[in-house]
Amino acid sequence: MKEILRKNLDEVIWNIEQARVEVSEHHIVKLVAVGKYSDEESIKTLYELGQRAFGENQVQQLATRMQNLESLPLEWHMIGTLQSNKINKLIELRPVLFQALDSLKLAEALDKRLAEKNQKMNALLQINSANEESKSGVSVDEAIDIYAQIQEECSNINLKGVMSIGAHTDDTKEIQKSFEVTHNIYEKLKNSGASICSMGMSNDYELAIRCGSNLVRIGSQIFKKR
Numbered sequence: 724m725k726e727i728l729r730k731n732l733d734e735v736i737w738n739i740e741q742a743r744v745e746v747s748e749h750h751i752v753k754l755v756a757v758g759k760y761s762d763e764e765s766i767k768t769l770y771e772l773g774q775r776a777f778g779e780n781q782v783q784q785l786a787t788r789m790q791n792l793e794s795l796p797l798e799w800h801m802i803g804t805l806q807s808n809k810i811n812k813l814i815e816l817r818p819v820l821f822q823a824l825d826s827l828k829l830a831e832a833l834d835k836r837l838a839e840k841n842q843k844m845n846a847l848l849q850i851n852s853a854n855e856e857s858k859s860g861v862s863v864d865e866a867i868d869i870y871a872q873i874q875e876e877c878s879n880i881n882l883k884g885v886m887s888i889g890a891h892t893d894d895t896k897e898i899q900k901s902f903e904v905t906h907n908i909y910e911k912l913k914n915s916g917a918s919i920c921s922m923g924m925s926n927d928y929e930l931a932i933r934c935g936s937n938l939v940r941i942g943s944q945i946f947k948k949r
């Protein structure tokens with residue numbers, strides 16, 4: 724098992740390396756391993772192989788894993804949609820980064836609870852860059868305004884940048900376009916302190932990096948068993 728995970732991880736790291744130097748020697752990309760299709764044993768093994776940052780897309784799963792793997796110095800990211808009834812739970816967990824802040828309404832609700840608990844949270848604004856009904860996130864047209872509004876109104880949320888999921892299609896051009904749209908917004912937000920552009924999953928991370936992503940969220944490619 725360990726050998727398979729080692730091979731998967733090495734392959735992903737190698738591919739990231741190839742793609743990132745195409746952008747620039749100085750373009751550093753962070754890898755967040757997404758454990759949702761996997762188990763705690765595999766996460767532990769990946770830790771032994773050197774991986775430190777992990778992501779989960781459900782608050783309950785995140786809670787369980789953070790607790791069971793508490794003895795390891797891991798960095799946890801919440802990458803999935805947050806239901807409003809899970810806000811308090813997420814705040815308790817203190818993830819390093821909440822990557823799926825997907826509306827002004829959620830930001831306001833989250834900020835209010837954070838204020839009550841006298842706590843802060845780092846977050847990324849999720850952008851629905853291909854304008855897909857099935858996906859959450861703010862629209863491309865509103866992204867910059869909403870980002871500014873959250874920064875202004877929600878003093879307990881530290882916005883660190885943007886997150887997006889590539890267009891759901893086999894057409895590489897369309898996927899690339901969705902990444903370019905997100906990266907373009909990210910560039911405009913750099914003046915407002917944005918430093919993270921989270922794009923790219925197992926099927927499209929190399930393309931995402933070439934489009935400027937500096938954080939990839941990879942699950943199946945790392946945790947697959949063969």
Ligand SMILES: *Cc1c(COP(=O)(O)O)cnc(C)c1O
Pocket residue numbers: 757759780802803888924925926940941942943944
């Ligand atoms: C599951 C998930 C990933 C990882 O997906 P893979 O295709 O398995 O790499 C990345 N981001 C989010 C938001 C996810 O839910």
